[in-house]
Amino acid sequence: MPADLEEKTNRYERLLAEALDAAEVAPPADTPLGEAALEFEEMAQSYLEDGRHFREQDDLVNALASFSYGHGWMDAGARIGVFDVPTDGHLFTQ
Numbered sequence: 659m660p661a662d663l664e665e666k667t668n669r670y671e672r673l674l675a676e677a678l679d680a681a682e683v684a685p686p687a688d689t690p691l692g693e694a695a696l697e698f699e700e701m702a703q704s705y706l707e708d709g710r711h712f713r714e715q716d717d718l719v720n721a722l723a724s725f726s727y728g729h730g731w732m733d734a735g736a737r738i739g740v741f742d743v744p745t746d747g748h749l750f751t752q
Contacts, residue, residue: 667709667718670725674706677732677749681741695740702728702735 678699685691705728712721736743736750743750 663718667722674725674729680749681743684742691740698731698735702731
């Protein structure tokens with residue numbers, strides 16, 4: 659059975675929005691890693707906004723891609739330690 663594009667798009671939007679809310683910048687903001695964390699967060703926020711724009715245009719394929727890319731930025735930041743994140747396994751890879 660193929661994936662339901664609308665359901666998956668909705669799920670990934672929620673996942674990205676929750677990840678942005680849950681992540682806290684770990685290093686001090688005035689350090690190179692702190693600056694990197696803010697850039698990761700800015701990229702993810704931009705992809706969230708782009709995805710919502712695409713959804714408004716009924717372009718679910720690009721909305722899903724945007725939400726996925728945005729979450730990738732947050733997950734990568736968590737993996738390299740620039741974000742403190744919950745460890746329950748729901749929002750970020752372990």
